[in-house]
Structures are given as C-alpha cells and as structure tokens.
Amino acid sequence: MIFDTSLELRIKYDKKESLSKSEITSLLKNSKLVQNLTKDINQNPLFLIWKLIALSEIPYSIQLPYTKKIVDLIIKNLGTSEGFSLTGNKENLLPCYNAILIKAFCKLGLQSNKIVKNAVNWIINYQAFHRNFNSDWKEAEILKHGGCLKSTPCYIGLAKSVIALHEYNKFESNKNLQLKLEEGTEYILQHHLFKRQSNGNPITKHILDLYFPENYNITILELLWFISETDKIKDTRVKDSIEYINEKRNKNKMWAVDYVYKSNGYISFDGKAKEGQWISYLINTIQTYYYA
Structure with missing residues (x-):
C-alpha cells in the first residue's frame, strides 16, 4: 500500500527509526497532505488552531517555515497570562x-x-x-x-x-x-471512555465517529490513543471501546471515515475515504498495545 509521505514519516517516527535531515526534508516536501495544509494562511483563530493541530501530528513539521508562522500567530493572538484563548x-x-x-x-x-x-x-x-x-x-x-x-x-x-x-x-x-x-x-x-454512567449511551454526538486529526469534539480514537500510551490500556473498562472499534473493521482490516468536520482551516487527513490510511494506522497501533 502506498502512503502519503507524511504518514510514512509518522510511522517511521513512531517506530523510533533514525532519519537523516535530508530524509525528513524529502518526506515533508513530497507530502501532498503537507502541501494542502500549507497552501494558504489567515489570522482567523480557528483557522490557526486547526492548522497547528494538523501539523503537530506530522513529525518534524516544526521545521517548516509555515508551521513556525502559525505558532508565532497563535502566541501573538491567542496567548494570555492564563493560557490560550480564542480572543x-x-x-x-x-x-x-x-x-x-x-x-x-x-x-x-x-x-x-x-x-x-x-x-x-x-x-x-x-x-x-x-x-x-x-x-x-x-x-x-x-x-x-x-x-x-x-x-x-x-x-x-x-x-x-x-x-x-x-x-x-x-x-x-x-x-x-x-x-x-x-x-x-x-x-x-x-465512563469506559465514551459512555454516560447513567444509561451507557454515548456521552457526546460525535464521540464514536472515526476521523483524524482531532477537532473541537472528543473521539474514541483520541481517547484510545491516549490510553494506549499509559499503563491503563489493559484496564477492563477499555474493552468496550476496543470491541466497538473491532466491529467497524472491514475485510481488508481497514476503517472508514465516519465524519468530516467542517471549519475554517480544518483538513481531514483521510478525506471521506472508505479505507482511511491514517485512522487505520492509528487503530492498528492501538490494538498492538492492547493485545500485546
């Protein structure tokens, strides 16, 4: 399977592979996703936030002049003595x-x-x-x-x-x-990651939707990735989320994008793909930790 070079870079980074500066530069430069993310810019607060969220998921993207510009604008326009604020x-x-x-x-x-x-x-x-x-x-x-x-x-x-x-x-x-x-x-x-304690229903409207990167909503993918990086991944209360994810896998062991968030500056890494490469990679990685 052919990946966008940004995902190739992410996989190598997660595996802690040693990469030369020239290899990193090449993978970033040749990524169609990176090209799409960096083709325009404005100072709308949400535009800046969604661009930075997306770029932060691509290793070494801080090396890009575009990313540095977004960082500078966020610090200037959204930074306060208490933290980050939209205004x-x-x-x-x-x-x-x-x-x-x-x-x-x-x-x-x-x-x-x-x-x-x-x-x-x-x-x-x-x-x-x-x-x-x-x-x-x-x-x-x-x-x-x-x-x-x-x-x-x-x-x-x-x-x-x-x-x-x-x-x-x-x-x-x-x-x-x-x-x-x-x-x-x-x-x-x-809350078993996504359930209301009162009745077991999903806590929020989009919490069970699969897409990447994150946005204002919280998703089961975000929560599982977080838990997979802790010593709680095998906690029995994680089982419901893993079973839900497993049920959504297709015959090719891939996952479809459920939802595309629409907001100024937000770009879905997988678009509306029936076999999302980014979400499938992330879920397979989570499962590796869970079943280890």
Whole structure:
C-alpha cells in the first residue's frame, strides 16, 4: 500500500527509526497532505488552531517555515497570562481549546513556551476532574459554553485537559500535575471512555465517529490513543471501546471515515475515504498495545 509521505514519516517516527535531515526534508516536501495544509494562511483563530493541530501530528513539521508562522500567530493572538484563548483575552479562556493547543505545542517540541506553562497551570488550578468540583475560576464567559465547570463538567473539556497533561507530562512533571492526571484518567475510565454512567449511551454526538486529526469534539480514537500510551490500556473498562472499534473493521482490516468536520482551516487527513490510511494506522497501533 502506498502512503502519503507524511504518514510514512509518522510511522517511521513512531517506530523510533533514525532519519537523516535530508530524509525528513524529502518526506515533508513530497507530502501532498503537507502541501494542502500549507497552501494558504489567515489570522482567523480557528483557522490557526486547526492548522497547528494538523501539523503537530506530522513529525518534524516544526521545521517548516509555515508551521513556525502559525505558532508565532497563535502566541501573538491567542496567548494570555492564563493560557490560550480564542480572543487573546484571558477572560475568554475555554478548557477545550486551551487543552488542544497545549497538546499541539508539546507534540511540536514547544512545551517550554511560557504560554504553554500558563495553560498547564490553568488546568491544574481550575479544571474540574470530577463531579461537584468547585472551581475558583469565576470568569463569566466560561459559563456560556455548555457547562464547562458546572457540577457535571463538560466531558470534552475534561478529557482534552487530561490528554494535554499527559502530553506535557512527557517532558515536565510535578506532584500536582501527576495527581490531576491520575484523577482525570480515572474519570475517563469510569465512563469506559465514551459512555454516560447513567444509561451507557454515548456521552457526546460525535464521540464514536472515526476521523483524524482531532477537532473541537472528543473521539474514541483520541481517547484510545491516549490510553494506549499509559499503563491503563489493559484496564477492563477499555474493552468496550476496543470491541466497538473491532466491529467497524472491514475485510481488508481497514476503517472508514465516519465524519468530516467542517471549519475554517480544518483538513481531514483521510478525506471521506472508505479505507482511511491514517485512522487505520492509528487503530492498528492501538490494538498492538492492547493485545500485546
């Protein structure tokens, strides 16, 4: 099977293969996906976010002048003393967008950036990781968006914040971060990754859809990839998610794209493919860890 060279690069990176600078440059340069991702630019906040999320999933993309430009614009336009905000004002910070930018910066090797540290500290100080948590964050803006910090916290914001801490923890850690990470991971496992505790139904509308890269929604693929990188992959509460994924595999051991998110700057890595190369690679990797 012929892969886009960006996926070839990702596979080699995940396998920890040694690559020369010229090999990396060639794989990035010849990628049709990279060419598509970098063909235009504007300063719309969501455009910048989705471009950076996508590029962060392609190893070594921080070497591209385009990626560096996106990073600079996000720092300038979305960075605050508390973390990342769509408006550039700390009062407008939302947990989900704050978290996905932490993750992207970490995957690009920019975990030491001051705004990333601010954003991580915001999660540790204010994010809810269990029900009936009384957050000290009292800015009114956050109350307008689906109950981010209400008695039953928004699952999207919580899950993405846990994943953000997980990415940051690969580089820097402390006791408070570890406690929050453990607490949040347990909350996700209590929900068998995707189920409401009250009735077992999917927590959110798109949580069982398969596509890549991530967007505002939280998906079973995101959650399984995160869990696969922890010592919880064989937890019995992961079984339901693995079984669901297995049921969606076709005769060629590939997976179809269920949903294409539409937003300014967002590009699906697999399009609407019936056999998505990116999602199939990721799922096969997850299964390797689960069945090891």
